[in-house]
Structure formats: structure tokens, C-alpha cells
Amino acid sequence: MSDIYRALGDATRRRIITMLKERSMTQKEIVEAFDISQPAIKKHLNVLLEEKIISATVQGKYRLYNLNLDMLQRAYNEMLHFIGELLDDQLASLKNYVEKGEMQDGES
Amino acid sequence: MSDIYRALGDATRRRIITMLKERSMTQKEIVEAFDISQPAIKKHLNVLLEEKIISATVQGKYRLYNLNLDMLQRAYNEMLHFIGELLDDQLASLKNYVEKGEMQDGES
DNA sequence: ATTATATATAACCAAAAGGTTATACGTTGG
DNA sequence: CCAACGTATAACCTTTTGGTTATATATAAT
Structure with a gap:
């Protein structure tokens, strides 16, 4: 079973979710919205990806992240x-x- | 605000909550339902107490734990x-x- | 091609989480 | 009083988590 509690258990991840609720964002944009480093954000994104709460679409050198609402x-x-x-x-x-x-x- | 996600983020705590749904239990009873030590259970109970998801009433040498439904x-x-x-x-x-x-x- | 930009990953670190054993404390029964 | 029982706490250990910096990789732009 996927551990949803894990994914939602972190405030930064919940904030990312809230942001993506408004609109899809590139990783860069997300990083800029926080005070932590790009790799740290990437780890959070990876957790959310693993739990399939978000997904990413490649656009050139960008990764556009969006919520998996379902x-x-x-x-x-x-x-x-x-x-x-x-x-x-x-x-x-x-x-x-x-x-x-x-x-x-x-x-x- | 209370971090409900933290409280629910651990499987043992969720099991404790499920047990307390049926009836209030003393710490001893709860401990006996698990394979982990009394201090380990106590730590989980402390987390749940901090988040005010459960509360305890003293009864002599016993602590009777019950769910805080509100x-x-x-x-x-x-x-x-x-x-x-x-x-x-x-x-x-x-x-x-x-x-x-x-x-x-x-x-x- | 070279440089700049966006992302990915590796290696590391500190703190928190979840567990342990040993022991102290508080209450009750004999 | 003293022993037994239920609970609390201290000290410790290991693993996980959330962060760091440095660096590699991939695409874009000049």
C-alpha cells in the first residue's frame, strides 16, 4: 500500500501541493518559492512522484509539475x-x- | 495548530487509535496488544496526547486512555x-x- | 562549439523517529 | 512496611528524514 501519510506528513510537501493546486509549475519556480535548496525540493518532489500525487511533463530543459488530482x-x-x-x-x-x-x- | 498528519503518520499510532475506537483501554492493555516495549508504546501515546487525539484519566495506578472524538x-x-x-x-x-x-x- | 540554464545525483551531515534496556516513581494489597 | 504492579523516564542505539554542497547531465541560446 502506498503510504499517503508519509507524503502528506511534511509541511513543505503540503505547501507544494497547495501551490500546484493553483497552477502547474516548473521545478525552478517551485524552488524559488522556498528558502531551501534545489536538491532538497527535488527530494520532496520525488516523494510526491513516488506516491503519484504529482506528475511531471518534460518540456525541453524544464520539468512541469502538476497535481494528480485523483x-x-x-x-x-x-x-x-x-x-x-x-x-x-x-x-x-x-x-x-x-x-x-x-x-x-x-x-x- | 495540531499536526494531525504527524499523529496519523505512524502505523502503530493508527492501530492504537483503531483500538481505542472500540473502547477505552489502560496503557497496560495497549502494551499487551503489541510486540513492542512499554516505553515505546508510551512514546506513541505521548504523541497522541500532544496532538490531543487521545486523553488519559488517572484511575489509581492505571491510566485509562480514550479517543478525543472532537x-x-x-x-x-x-x-x-x-x-x-x-x-x-x-x-x-x-x-x-x-x-x-x-x-x-x-x-x- | 561554448556557455548558460534547468535538472539530476552523489556524498555527506544533523536531527528526529522509533525502538531498546534499565531504573525510578506511585499506588495497592498482603 | 514491603512487595508487586502499572506507569514514567533516562540513556542509549539505529535508521530515516530533511537538509547541505559539489558536481554531472541535458537542453538552449549565442
């Missing part, structure tokens, strides 16, 4: 499903206090 | 929001298959 959708669906399952079981009582915006027991 | 609800909402934004931006048709739970074009 895969990103799957990734989030999987997470939502995980959480959702947890919530379903006790959703009735949860709904109640969520709406009231109050906790039932103390916190550390 | 926090999971928040995580769920956050993720939905992220995806929703994504869909709004680019792809109305994607919304369709998300709701129907099926793809519209082939995938690797």
Missing part, C-alpha cells in the same frame, strides 16, 4: 475514511457535544 | 476543507466521482 483525492479519502470510521461509531453522542462546543472531560 | 472531528473537517478547496479551484467533475465513489478515467 490520487490526491484518494489519499485524502483514505484518511477521511479512517477518521470517519472512528467517528461513525459514536457520532450521535459526539454530534451533541460538538454542536455545543464543549468537552466532556479534562485535558492534560 | 479532535478527530476537527481533523476530518480540516481535511475536507483542504480537498474542497482543491475541487472548487479546478475540477467540478471530480466532485462527482467523489460523491459517487467512482473514478471517471483510468488509473495506473
Whole structure:
């Protein structure tokens, strides 16, 4: 199974995703948007490529990266499903206090 | 803000969460369900506590852990929001298959 | 052809993550 | 009180992660 949690688990990668949500970008453009080096960005891109959340098209000397929306959708669906399952079981009582915006027991 | 991705990023933690979905458990019970040491489990519990995904109530020498459903609800909402934004931006048709739970074009 | 530009990769490093064992602490039962 | 049990913490180890710099490769432009 692909480890979607790994791909989304890093803030830089999530920011890249958010950027690519707006428009496709070359690696150079992405690099310029961050304060870290080109190889560092490339590694993040490689992770996202491995998980198939983005893909790249070659354009001369450029690599144009774009979101794989369906895969990103799957990734989030999987997470939502995980959480959702947890919530379903006790959703009735949860709904109640969520709406009231109050906790039932103390916190550390 | 809490980093839900960090918390969910580890398989052991996800399993703990799944277990706590069924019922609250003492640390001892949780430890016995895994093949790793008590301190290792404790570290995972600490991560989940930090992210406020679980909470613990003291009962004598026991610590009873239980899910913080409202926090999971928040995580769920956050993720939905992220995806929703994504869909709004680019792809109305994607919304369709998300709701129907099926793809519209082939995938690797 | 040579140079400039965009990307890829190699080698390295520090810090974080996930585990271990040993041990201290807190509570309860005999 | 003391022993046993559940939990917490300290010290340590290894692997992974996220970063670095230096350099190689591929395409474009002059």
C-alpha cells in the first residue's frame, strides 16, 4: 500500500501541493518559492512522484509539475475514511457535544 | 495548530487509535496488544496526547486512555476543507466521482 | 562549439523517529 | 512496611528524514 501519510506528513510537501493546486509549475519556480535548496525540493518532489500525487511533463530543459488530482483525492479519502470510521461509531453522542462546543472531560 | 498528519503518520499510532475506537483501554492493555516495549508504546501515546487525539484519566495506578472524538472531528473537517478547496479551484467533475465513489478515467 | 540554464545525483551531515534496556516513581494489597 | 504492579523516564542505539554542497547531465541560446 502506498503510504499517503508519509507524503502528506511534511509541511513543505503540503505547501507544494497547495501551490500546484493553483497552477502547474516548473521545478525552478517551485524552488524559488522556498528558502531551501534545489536538491532538497527535488527530494520532496520525488516523494510526491513516488506516491503519484504529482506528475511531471518534460518540456525541453524544464520539468512541469502538476497535481494528480485523483490520487490526491484518494489519499485524502483514505484518511477521511479512517477518521470517519472512528467517528461513525459514536457520532450521535459526539454530534451533541460538538454542536455545543464543549468537552466532556479534562485535558492534560 | 495540531499536526494531525504527524499523529496519523505512524502505523502503530493508527492501530492504537483503531483500538481505542472500540473502547477505552489502560496503557497496560495497549502494551499487551503489541510486540513492542512499554516505553515505546508510551512514546506513541505521548504523541497522541500532544496532538490531543487521545486523553488519559488517572484511575489509581492505571491510566485509562480514550479517543478525543472532537479532535478527530476537527481533523476530518480540516481535511475536507483542504480537498474542497482543491475541487472548487479546478475540477467540478471530480466532485462527482467523489460523491459517487467512482473514478471517471483510468488509473495506473 | 561554448556557455548558460534547468535538472539530476552523489556524498555527506544533523536531527528526529522509533525502538531498546534499565531504573525510578506511585499506588495497592498482603 | 514491603512487595508487586502499572506507569514514567533516562540513556542509549539505529535508521530515516530533511537538509547541505559539489558536481554531472541535458537542453538552449549565442
